[in-house]
Every structure is written in C-alpha cells, then in structure tokens.
Amino acid sequence: MFSIDAPPELQNTEFCNYRSPLSTRYASKEMQYNFSDQKKFSTWRKMWIYLAKAEKELGLDITNDQIAELESAVHDIDFTSAAEHEKRVRHDVMAHVHTLAERCPRAAPIIHLGATSCYVGDNTDLIVLRDGLDLLLPRLAAVISRLSKFADEYKSLPILGFTHLQPAQLTTVGKRASLWLSDLLMDERALSRARNDLRFRGVKGTTGTQASFMQLFKGDGEKVKALDKRVAELAGFDKRYIVTGQTYSRKVDLEVVAAISGLGATVHKMCSDIRILASRKELEEPFEASQIGSSAMPYKRNPMRSERCCALARHLITLYANAANTHAVQWMERTLDDSANRRLTLAEAFLAADATLLTLLNICQGLVVYPKVIARHIDQELPFMATENIIMAMVQAGGDRQICHEKIRVLSHEAGAVVKQEGKDNDLIDRVKSDKYFAPIINQLDKILDASTFIGRAPEQVIEFLDEEVVPILQKYKDSLVLVEKPVSLMI
Template identity: 85%
Template sequence: MFSIDAPVELRDSEYCNYRSPLSTRYASKEMQYNFSDQKKFSTWRKLWIYLAKAEKELGLEISEEQIAQLEGAIHDINFKSAAEHEKLVRHDVMAHVHTLAERCPLAAPIIHLGATSCYVGDNTDLIVMKHGLELLLPRVAAVISRLSKFADEYKSIPILGFTHLQPAQLTTVGKRASLWLYDLLMDERALSRAKDDLRFRGVKGTTGTQASFLQLFKGDSAKVRALDKRVAELAGFDTCYPVTGQTYSRKVDIEVISALSSLGATVHKMCSDIRILASRKELEEPFETSQIGSSAMPYKRNPMRSERCCALARHLITLHSNAANTHAVQWMERTLDDSANRRLTLAEAFLTADATLLTLLNICQGLVVYPKVVARNIAQELPFMATENIIMEMVKAGGDRQVCHEKIRVLSHEAGAQVKQHGKDNDLIDRVKAEPYFAPIIGKLDQILDASTFIGRAPEQVTEFIQEEVNPVLSKYAGTLSEVEKPVALNI
C-alpha cells in the first residue's frame, strides 16, 4: 500500500520502487547485464538448444527445424507471458518452458527433454559466474598496473613507517604501495583459480543419477556420458563436475565468493591506509575541481572514493558467511532454501566487487603525493629515530656508550615534552648541538639525519618485486590492459 504522501500519478514511476544502488550508482553496465533477466533467460534458452543438439547427435528424433526455431527465439523473450505463467504454476523454469513453447510450437515437444530445473538454473549460474570473473580479472590487473607505476615512481621517497599506528622506522611511499600490490596479486591468483576451477553441472537429472537420460537412451550408459560431455562443450566448458546431487555442490559458491570477499579485505585495508595518509595530508585521492567535500565546511577534501571502497568492501566481506551457511544446510541431494539467498548473494558479490574495483581504479589513476608534507612529518620523528646512530658515531669518536646513552635519553625526554606538552616542534637536534659533549659529531649530524639512509633496501625491493612478481602477472593481460586502464569516470 502506498504511503499517504505518494501522489497517485507517481505510482507507476520507477522511483516508487526499490532500486539497488549497485545498479543505479556503482556497478558497470557490463556486470549489470551479466546478472540481468535478459542474460539469464536467454542463457536458459541456449542451454535447451545445446541439450537438443546433443540429444539429436546421439540419436534422438529431433529435427533441424525444431532446433532452428529455438535458435530464432534465443533473445525474443516475452517476459509478460512468463510472469503470467509463473503466477499459475508457481515454478519459474516451467513458466519459461511454456513461454518458449508458445514462441516455438514446432519445438515444444523437445524443450527441456529429460532435464530437471537445475539443468538450466545451475548451469546458467556457472556460466554467469565464469563471465563475471572474466569481467573482474582485467579490472584487477588494471589496478595492479596503475599501482605498480605509482610504486615505481615513488619507490625512493622516504616516508614514516607505522607499527601499531605509531611512528616506526622509515619506509618509502612506493614500498608501502608494494604491500597493497602484493595483496592484489594474491587476489588475482585466487580469482584466476576460481575461474579455472569452475566446471559445468551438465546433464545429471533430478538427484544427480542421470536416470531420466538413461531411460531416454534406452539404457545406453555410454551415450548418457557422451551427452554430459557434449553439452558442456557446447556451453564452453572443458569438464563437468563428476558427481552432483540435484545441484552442483554449493561449496563451489563458497570458493568463488571467498575469493571475492578476500578481494574486499584487500581493498578495505588499502583504502583505510589511504584515508589515514589523507588525514596526515601526505597522500590524497583524486579530487575534482568542482567537487564539494562538505555541505557545511567548504575547505574539506574528504576521501569519499576510499570511503566508498571501504563501505562496499565491508558488504563484500560479509557475503562469504552467506555462501558458507547456505552450503551447510543443503541436506542430502538439495533443499530449496538456497534459492532466494543465492539470487541475492551471487549477484551482489559480483556487482559489489565490480563497483569496488571501478572506484579503486579511479583512485589509483589519480593518487597525489605531497613530498614536502611527508618530509615535514619525518622531521618531527627522525631525530628520535636517529638517536641510535648518534650514539654509534659518538662511540666511534671515542665516547663512552653508556654516558652517551644517558645524555641522549635526557635530551630526548626534554624534546618530547616540548612536542607533547607545549605543541612545539621537535627540537632534539638543537639540544644535541647545544650540548658540548656532542661536539665531536656536530659536523656529521646532517649526514646522520639524511632520511634516505633510514630506508634500507626499500627502493631495490620495489624494483625487484615489480620485475619478478608483478610484470609476469600483467603479461597475462597484455591484450586487454590498454582498454581497461582508460580513465574511469565515476557515475556519482
């Protein structure tokens, strides 16, 4: 019932119906089509054609005219008729069987011959997931490509490292980006494995025994096995799952969604880092000239893209438990309490991953580093980090290690008090210079405080990592990267 504040003339408006933000704001048209009704039901019709063709090849009386009629109706779906049939029969597959039979009366007797509903339902889900992974993997590669360029460009720029979210020894901007990159390489591997491991359910019958097909082929087991293999080939799969119940094992869904959820964890970690760095004004995601950061605070430059990624990634992470719980309650050969859940979970996992990667690619295409802010923040902490080096230089100059340690300890605490209690800059080096004890090393202080001497092998690590780990993965996508890496404009 419409709310009292909804005018009658708006009742048929699309804006009076719930619309998923994944389709209206975030996900790509390609991924939306992959989970559309048109794709789903046209795939059902293709599967009925594959079945008819394979059955004909193996000797059943099916004519070329019947198959041709079905082929002419693949995309010509009367959704209104299907909805009316479903109201009567309360069965989506049979509703579409009847709808297709009306469109193809000559082929009506052989549509869905020997099959159970999961023949079209499950096999379509496997096709859609395969196509979904084929859409996602180049997007992952594009993010890896852009981020590897960023890491290489900034591999030698020192920046404060953090452990426990407290300043630690220095790293470099590029080395930190390589940590994000490594996680993404693991995601590419997991998603590739998930895609490569997908098989076809094939033609297995109502409880997976192929009894109906054995009856069709008069007990010829070899023909039933050949049918299974041939239908899979026509659908673009090399292999079928060797055993199934009425459905393929829902553990397959867990493997796929696990890889997608793991990608969500990667993105959340990376974009959380970016948000923290943005708060320190060291690094910033793209910010358009007309973009408004806050309705009340005109100066704000909020990291809304990274925040969106984190929001979507959290949703993606939670979907893993849905897949796991669904498989856990598939009693015996199957129960139907998977159906409604999977309609939501499978689509949302892929659409959310797609939207997250599009946003992340946009971020990686426009990351901005502010070296002077980075250097200023280092200057506030480096004097403390350099105390060990100062002690070592004093020992080299003939000083006593324990005496030196005590003097530098006292000066460090005094400088720390200036920073924490009075909000002043770190003046430890000025205090060292003013202390006569340290006169032997005053001339070496600039060298001791050179930030580039605190970053270890970070630049070399980045170079080696990109050459040895990143580039081989990117080579797999050499033919698609130039297209996928084109600048991404976010819808909203």
Template identity: 60%
Template sequence: MSSYDKYATPLSSRYASDEMSSVFSLRNRFSTWRKLWYNLAIAEQQVGLKVITDEAIEQMKNHLEITDEEIDRATKEEAIVRHDVMAHVHVFGEVCPKAAGIIHLGATSCFVTDNADLIFLRDAYDILIPKLVNVIDRLSQFALEHKDLPVLGWTHFQPAQLTTVGKRACLWIQELLWDLRNMERARNDLGLRGVKGTTGTQASFLSLFHGDHDKVELLDETVVKLLGFEHVYPVTGQTYSRKIDIDVLSPLASFAATAHKFATDIRLLANLKEVEEPFEKSQIGSSAMAYKRNPMRCERVCSLARHLGSLMNDAVQTASVQWFERTLDDSAIRRISLPSAFLTADILLSTMNNITSGLVVYPKVIERRINSELPFMATENIIMAMVEKGGSRQDCHEEIRVLSHQASAVVKQQGGDNDLIERVKNTKYFEPIWNDLGKLLDPSTFVGRAPQQTEKFIKNDVAQALAPYGHVINRAPVHLSV
C-alpha cells in the same frame, strides 16, 4: 506505478557497471536458459536421438535472445503455473512450435537454473579479473614512481622507522596479487552441472537412450563442450553442490578485506595530508564546510567492502543445510547473495581503479613529518658515530637520553618543534660529530632496502602475475559517474 516509487538496489541502479549488471539481468538469465535448451537439443541429436529435428534446432537458434514481450508473457504464465522454468518452456515453445515438444527433453529445472548460474559466475569473474589486474598495474606504476621517497612508517599508528611511499604501496599490491591468484583459481575451477536428471542419477537420459550408458556419458560431455567449459562435475544431486558457491565467494570476501585495508590506509594518509585520493575540480567535500576534501571514494570502498565480506556467510550457511539431494531453501538467498557479491566486487574495483589512477602525494608534508620525528630516530646513528670518534657508548647514550627527554618535553608539554638536533649542536660533548649531523640525518639512509625491494617486487612478482593480461591493461584515467 513509476520506477521512482519502487525500491531499487543501489548496487545496480547507482554504482555497478553495465556489463556486470547485464550478466545478472533477467534478459541474460532467460536467454541463457534458451541457449542451454538449444545446446541440449543439439547434443541429443548428435548422440542419436532421432526425435530432435533440424527444423526444431533452427527455430530455437532464431529465438535465443528473449524479447521484452516474451518476458512479460512468461511472467504472466508463471503467476498461473507457479513455476518459472515451465513458464519459460511454454513461451519458448510458442515462438518455436517445431521444437515445442522437445524443449527441456529429459531435463530437470536445475539443468537450466544451475548450469546458467555457473555460466554467470564464470562470466562475472571474466569481468572482475581484468579490473583487478588494472588496479595492480596502476599501483605498481605509483610504487615505482615513489620508490625512493622516504616517508614516516607507522606501527600501532605510532611513529616508527622510515619506509618509502612506493614500498608501502607494495604492501597493498602484494595482497591484491593474492586476490588475483584466488580469483583465477576459483574461475578456472568452475565446471558445469551438465545433464544429470532429477536427482543426479541421469535416469531420464538413460531411458531416452534405451539403457545406453555410453551415450548418456557422451551427451553430458557434448553439452559441456558446446557451452565452452573444460569439465563437468562428475556427480551431483539435483543441484551442483552449494559448496561451489563457497569456493566462488571466498576469493571475493578475501578481496574485500584487501580493499578495506587499502582504503583505510588512504583515509588515514588523507588526514595526515600526505596522500589523497583524486579530488575533482567541481567536487564538493562538505555541504557546510567548504574547505573539506573528504575521502569519499575510499569511504565508499570501506562501506561496500564490509557488505561484500559478509556475503560469504550466506554461502556457508546455505551449503551446510542442503538435505540429501537438495532442498529449495537455497533458491531465494542465492538470487540475492551471488549477484550482490559480484556487483559489489565490481563496484569496488571500478572505484579502486579511479582512486589509483589519480593518487596525489604531498612530499613537503611528508618531509616535514619526517623532520619532526627523525631526530629521535637518529639517536642510534649519533651514538655509533660518537663511538667511531673515540667516545664511550655508555656515556654517549646517557648524554643523548637526557637531551631527548628535554626535546620530548618541548614537543609534548609546550607544543613546540623537536629541537633535539639543536641541543646536540649546542652540547660540547657532541662537537666531534657536529659536521657529520647532516649526513646522519639524511632520510634516505633510514629506509633500508625499501627502494630495492620495491623495484625487485614490481619487476619480478608483479610482472610475472600480470604477464598473461597485457591485452587488458589500460592506463587511461578512470572516471566515476557518481
């Protein structure tokens, strides 16, 4: 049966990076099981279990990377014994005959499955975090470049006071910084289940070491150190608490909201023709409408962000129904939701790195939109300028109110341009400020402290957050294969 005749998830077959797909691959899973058995044997020998020989450990060391043929043999064995871990114990023992009798000694299946999952979650975060750092860095460069460029602000998607293109980007960056904080915390909080036995009591290991509690504790600590973790969960059932999965997926769900908001803003700006995502020279926007430049990357981000946000519920529901020391109704869903979450987050970050490496700004379009709205925004400045010239605020307010309504009618009812300033110039009452209108209408005077806020934010908050990651920042263009 051809691979083209079987469904393949587009997360791995179409979008996700090879490095993230590899973390959750079958080869990595089964090879990691072997590394766990290998390190368990080393630790058991170091703690004093004489049945573990150097020859056994050496054979295991030489077969840590599972081959295609061995995966196939284990798959056939699983079909017979109906147990994936025992199938792999059998095949590992075939290629390591000196170790066949001590592989998995004292352990339960969750020694390999759960500890492996925790390793995968850590390694997956180690892929995501540098990609998130680069999105933040690219957006920060964009923000600094455009920190002084006035742009019409929107509230309720209605014209509001001016801001700057750079300051708006800082709103996206700030949320991404919070996502970075959350991901770092989740990654660094991860421990290992360690060696806990069938129901978490370590009874089997206590038996192996003839009731020596200190040796059992030392075994637990040794395995964790050999596997490169800082700590082991002090108590478990048969599995590590599935609440850990909530802690792991929560930052990804939160990031999904950030990604969706960012991409939605770009999509709206693309419609306004103010800012666009990169558009490649040979890219086709529409099969029918050749002129179109659809924001397909941002649309992909929104689409996959919705999926990522929904996976959090899998972890919450699964954790809530784990009876006593464990049930097995967590297994199938976790095989789907955990890899899916990290693959999806990986795709989102790769896509966002592509978007932020080539955002296109159209200052003339931005200027034209500002000019269409600025006269109304300038009315308060006009009033204050008239008062400084000796006028009455109340009289000036009425004069400008009447002219504003007239100009608004031209825009809304006749489809014309905003001619409020021309009306002011043609109204004798406002003659004292005619020569000041240019200064009163300078867009840069309407942006408040946006440029200063942007510069301070990037140089302080962003720089501090990214300081540990200088070695992973790469500002080269990022291309997407599809």
C-alpha cells in the same frame, strides 16, 4: 496502515520502486547485464538448444528445423507472457518452457527433454559466475598495473612507517604501495583459481543419477555420458562435475564468494590506509575541480572514493558467511532454501566487487603525493630515530657509549616534553648541537639525519617485487589492459 503517499501518476514509475544502488550508482553496465533477466533467460534458451543438439547427435528424433526455430528465439523473450505463466504455475522454469513453446511451436515437444529445472538454472549460474570472473579479473589487473606504476615512481621517497599506528622506522611511499600490491596479487591468484576450477553441471537429472536420460537412451550409459560431455563442450566448458546432487555443490559458490570476499578485505585495508594518510595530508585521492567535500565546510577534501570502497568492501566481507551457511544446510541431494539467498548473495558479490574495483582504479589513476608534508612529518620524528646513529658516530669518534647513551636519553626526554606538553617542534638536534659533548660529530649531523639513509633496501625491494611478481601477472592481461585502464569517471 502504511500507504504510498506519492501522487497516483508517479506510483507506477521506477522511482517509486526499490532500486539497488549497485545498479543505479555503482556497478558497470557489463556486470549488470551479466546478472540481468535478459542474460539469464536467454542463456536458459541456449541450454535447451545445446541439449537438443547433443540429443540429436546421439540419435534422438530431433530435427534441424526444430533447432533452428529455437535458435531464432534466443533473445526474443516475452517477459509479460512468462510472468503470467509463472503466476499460474508457480514455477519459473516451466513458465519459460511454456513461453518458449508458444514462440517455437515446432520445437515445443523437445524443449527441456529429459531435463530438470536445475539443468537450466544451475548450468546458467555457472556460466554467469564464469563470465563475472572474466569481467572482474581484468579490472583487478588494471588496478595492479596502475598501482605498480605508482610504486615504482615513489619507490625511493622516504615516509614515516607505522607500527601500532605509532611512528616507527622509515619506509618509502612506493614500498608501502607494494604491500597493497602484494595483497592484490593474492586476490588475483584466488580469483583466477576460482575461475579455472569452475566446471559444468551438465545433464544429471533430478537427483544427479541421470536416470531420466538413461530412459531416453534406452539404458545406454555411454550415450548418456557422451551427452553430458557434449553439452558441457557446447557451453564452453572442458570439464564437468562428475557427481552432483540435483544441484552442483554450493561449495562451488562458497569458493567463488570466498575469493571475492578476500578481495574486499584487501581493498578495505588499502583504502583505510589511504584515508589515514589523507588525514595527515601526505597522500590524497583524486579530487575534481568542482567537487564539494562538505555541504557545511567548504575547505574539506574528504576521501569519498576510499570511503565508498571501504563501505562496499565491508559488504563483500560479510557475504562469505551467507555462502558458507547456504552450503552447510543443503540437506541430502538439495533443498530449496538456497534459492532466494543465492539470488541476493551471488549477484551482490559480483556487482559490489565490480563497483569496488572501478572506484579503486579511479583512485589509483589519480593518487596525489605531498612530499613536503611528508618531509615535515619525518623531521618531527627522525631526531628520535637517529639517536642510535648519533651514539654510534660518537663511539667512532672516541666517546664512551654508556655516557653518550645517558646524555641522549636526557636530551630526548626534554625534547619529548617540549613536543607533548608545549606543542612545539622537536628540538632534539638543537639540544645536541648546543651540548659541547657532541662537538666531535656536529659536522656529521646532516648526513646522520638524511632520511634516505633510514629506508634500508626499500627501493631495491620494490624493484625486485615489481620485476619478479607483478610483471608476470600483468603479462596475462596485456591484451585487455588497454581497454580497462582507460580513465574511469564515477558518480559520487
């Protein structure tokens, strides 16, 4: 039988309990608070206040003193008492109703009046989702801002392009970064859409019919409708779901998690690219002066931040299936098999996304480019890529295309054999220079081999993309960027 082998004096400390690394290592204090018990249960209390205020406005016998008493207790939560009540009644909402009633005896008769558990639970979840997205979006904008500066700075620096992970036509460092940016802009759009599409559940009753509130207001449907609208307004929502079951549709969760999961896919792709480029020593994430890359190999500069992003991003990607399956099995007006799953899935989606964006921002704030390594790699491949240009130059100098093509083909295969079989540098250009057939264009070879002539409109594309696509998005976040773009310090 398993036993705790730590000394008795340590067994009740936090270090003998499981603690999520999202809390202890990765996510921000702000996002942790957003999913904390304090935020959750103080929001429940706010929901009871909104309900009482709206019911009073619409004619129910609720006093200002009762509301004031509730307002004085929003953050004053006796968690010990709540836990004792829940152990006895086996119901988290009623446990907190009793706890609040003990704190607010004058208001006790009107707490939770006409409501069901999902009134506080679901409406609070929607507030938490809204606030979580309001934290993520400026962080994403900060990443986009920093990466856009990087793309602009290196928009004209040639670098090998890759298709099938094999060297292909040249691109530029900035153009490649613009591809990452393009995906991030789609994530901003998806997250913004999810944020703006959020509505409030409001007051709907046990199966969504508002029957209990119809009874409270003696069959006055217009007052019940007004109550629903007013509570939503007090909670900061201008729209509410007109029809719900006992819960708001878990399709809402799916839409939010889908946007976050999509961000995970973007980050994984981007940071995988960075890891590959780091292995080629062409680009590197920040590496601090005292940072250790390996306990056994002192020379190593491992891309640990990018690897962390990929690890967290994979988790984000998998959470989509959880949200989809939870929605799929919500029979009729609701089942409770969503509860435990949502406690994990929603919190982890936001906490992991928050940690991922913080790490990605740190990476983007310190990306290092090594132009000489990039140029050396270009030199190893460019002679092969320049063969078509050499043929065209020979034709313009009076040569026969077919004869020239055959000569270049033979010389290219010879040079390729030297590279692959002997491990030597590409000597195709030396072979061309040594062949008298190519004498008419020898003085043009430097121009023909100028890497900047192989990048097409890449620099112009970056400029157009930044001006037309990126700048308008960043304008949305101009007031918050100052706060979230400050240098990020991470725990490794």
